[in-house]
Amino acid sequence: MLYSQLFASALRSLPGRELPTAVEALIESSFAISRARFWILRDQPVRDASGLRRFRRRLRRLLAGEPLAYILREKEFYGETFRVSPAVLVPRPETELLVEKALELLGREALTVLDIGSGSGAIAVVLALRSRAALTALERSRPALAVLRRNVARFGLQERVRVTAGDLFPRRRGRFRMIVANPPYLSRRDWRRAPRTVRRYEPRPALLAGPRGTEVLARIIERAPSRLEPGGWLLLEIGQGQRRAVQGFLKSAGLKEIDCVKDYAGIERVIVAQKNDLS
Ligand SMILES: C[S@@+](CC[C@H](N)C(=O)[O-])C[C@H]1O[C@@H](n2cnc3c(N)ncnc32)[C@H](O)[C@@H]1O
Numbered sequence: 001m002l003y004s005q006l007f008a009s010a011l012r013s014l015p016g017r018e019l020p021t022a023v024e025a026l027i028e029s030s031f032a033i034s035r036a037r038f039w040i041l042r043d044q045p046v047r048d049a050s051g052l053r054r055f056r057r058r059l060r061r062l063l064a065g066e067p068l069a070y071i072l073r074e075k076e077f078y079g080e081t082f083r084v085s086p087a088v089l090v091p092r093p094e095t096e097l098l099v100e101k102a103l104e105l106l107g108r109e110a111l112t113v114l115d116i117g118s119g120s121g122a123i124a125v126v127l128a129l130r131s132r133a134a135l136t137a138l139e140r141s142r143p144a145l146a147v148l149r150r151n152v153a154r155f156g157l158q159e160r161v162r163v164t165a166g167d168l169f170p171r172r173r174g175r176f177r178m179i180v181a182n183p184p185y186l187s188r189r190d191w192r193r194a195p196r197t198v199r200r201y202e203p204r205p206a207l208l209a210g211p212r213g214t215e216v217l218a219r220i221i222e223r224a225p226s227r228l229e230p231g232g233w234l235l236l237e238i239g240q241g242q243r244r245a246v247q248g249f250l251k252s253a254g255l256k257e258i259d260c261v262k263d264y265a266g267i268e269r270v271i272v273a274q275k276n277d278l279s
Contacts, residue, residue, distance in 0.1 A: 001045065001046050002042070002043055002044065002045055002046070003027070003038065003041045003042050003043075003044060003045075003046055004042040004043060006027070006046055006052075006055070007020075007023055007024070007027060007042075010023045010026070010027075010055075010059055011023050013059070013063065014062070014063065015063075022062065022068050023059075024038060025068060025072060026055060026058050026059060026062065026068075026071070026072075027055060029058070029072050030051050030052075030054040030055035030058055031046075031048055031051035031054075031055065032051070058071050065196060065197040065200065065201070066197065066201055067090055067197055067201055067202070069084050069090040070084065070085070070086055070090070070201060073085065075090050075091055075120070075122075077091040077095070077096065077120075077122040077126065078096050078099055078122070078126040078130075080122075080125065080126060080129065080155070082120045082121065082122050082125070082151050083120070083147060083150055083151055083154065084120050084147065085143070085147050086201060086202070086203065087141065087143035087144045087146070087147055087203060088119040088120040088144045088147045088148075088203065088206070089119050089120070089202055089203065089206040089207065090202065091119070091120055091122035093264075094237070094263040094264070094269050095122065095123065095182050095237060097261050097263060097269055097270050098123065098180060098182060098235055098236075098237050098261075098269075098270045099123055099126050099127065101235060101259070101261055101270055101272055102123075102127055102131075102178060102180055102233075102235055103127065103130055103131055105178065105233055105235075105272075106127070106131040106132075106133050106178065107131075108131070108132060109132065109133075110132040110133065110134065111131075111132075111133050111134075111177035111178060112133065112134050112136070112174075112175075112176045112177050112178070112229075113127055113133045113134070113135050113136070113176060113177065113178045113179070113180060114135075114136045114138065114169075114170070114176040114178070114179045114180070114227070115127070115135060115136070115137045115138065115180050115181070116138050116168055116169070116179065116180070116181035116183060116220060117138070117139060117140070117168075117181055117182065117183050117184070117206070117216075118137035118138060118139045118144075118148050118163070119139065119144055119147075119148065119182075119206060120144075120147055120148065120151055121137055121147075121148040121151040121152055121161070121163075122151075123180055123182065124137035124148075124152075124161050125151055125152065125155050125157060125161065127180070128155075128157050128160045128161050129155065129157070133160075133177075133178070134160060134162075135157075135160060135161040135162065136161075136162045136164060136170060136176070137152065137161050137162070137163050137164070138164050138165070138166050138168070138169070138170055139163070139164075139165065139166075140165065140166065140167055140168075140205075141203065141205060141206075142165070144203070144206075145163065145165055148163055149163050168216075168219060168220060168223065169223055169227055174227075175227055175228060175229045175232070176227060176228060176229065176232060177228075177229050177232050177233070178232060178233045178234075178235065179220075179224055179227065179228060179232070179233070179234050179235070180234075180235045180236075181220055181235075181236055181237070182236075182237040183209070183216040183217060183220060183236070183237070184205065184206055184207050184208055184209040184216050185207075185209050185213050185214065185216065185217060185237070185238055185239040185242060186207045186208050186209060186213055186239065187209070187210070187211060187212050187213030187214075187239075188208070188210070188211050190213055190239065191204070191207065191208045194207070212245075213239055213242065214242055214245045214246065214249075217236060217238060217242065217245075217246055217249065218245075218249050220234075220236065221234070221236075221246070221249040221250055221252075221253050221255065221273075222249065222252075222253055224253060224255065224275075225253050225254055225255060225275055228275045229275070230275060230276065230277050230278060231274065231275060231276075231277040232274070232275045233258075233272060233273070233274050233275075234255060234271075234272070234273045234274070234275070235270060235271070235272050235273075236270065236271045236273075237269060237270055238268065238269065238270070238271055240267045240268075242268075243260060243268045243271065246271055250271075250273050254275075254276065255273040255274065255275055256273060256274050256275075256276070257271060257272070257273050258272050258273060258274050259271075259272035260272070
């Protein structure tokens with residue numbers, strides 16, 4: 001069998017939703033070859049038997065609905081490659097909007113930032129790489145913490161990103177110039193309606209917040225003022241239709257919404273709020 005035939009038959013077996021790039025990625029990882037090499041080898045017979053076995057195993061997992069990122073054990077986010085496992089959420093493109101906004105506000109100053117629910121560390125690592133900020137990456141799940149530590153070390157950021165276990169806020173006192181979070185924000189109903197691959201493979205505590213979906217957002221906002229410096233920013237990723245509720249929480253906490261960023265589908269996705277300069 002030629003590589004081109006392997007590619008074509010794999011593509012035929014997929015139920016339409018998968019892109020040729022997913023099959024290319026599986027071939028590259030299974031045979032340990034680059035994309036360029038794959039195109040050079042296209043018309044050559046496949047001689048690597050163990051690579052072929054690996055490819056078939058991985059293709060079966062993809063066909064069963066497992067996210068490609070878990071099969072490859074990595075995911076690209078903001079131009080960087082992160083290790084992922086089923087212990088962490090697969091970083092999503094819409095979260096790049098939160099990162100973009102945070103970088104805009106941080107500028108070139110060496111400010112302190114808390115990332116709540118860091119997961120793979122995608123947000124914290126990119127902020128550390130692209131700004132001069134000192135990060136605290138906080139996570140509650142033990143298995144997720146292991147992935148987080150691994151990513152921080154892979155990027156050589158142990159000095160800039162302090163990894164800590166906790167429930168929303170670090171136990172150690174201290175205020176931050178910026179708090180960012182992509183917290184769980186699905187309601188029970190959203191969870192039931194989420195794609196099967198999400199429900200089956202992604203960690204439920206990373207996504208499901210409670211009956212309403214806004215429970216974790218409410219807890220973060222309520223406590224944020226006491227952990228923000230005067231004039232500090234709070235950036236939150238939110239779910240579809242949650243802006244109104246979030247505005248209510250912000251008002252009760254005495255924080256001011258200063259921006260709302262829509263995602264590529266036009267959904268209000270990132271809320272930026274600020275603490276009063278004097279408090
Ligand atoms: C939606 S995921 C976001 C992961 C990562 N920040 C990202 O954007 O890809 C939410 C993360 O928050 C963590 N988490 C949930 N509840 C938490 C809590 N009470 N305290 C700390 N982390 C929590 C979950 O384990 C999960 O890793």
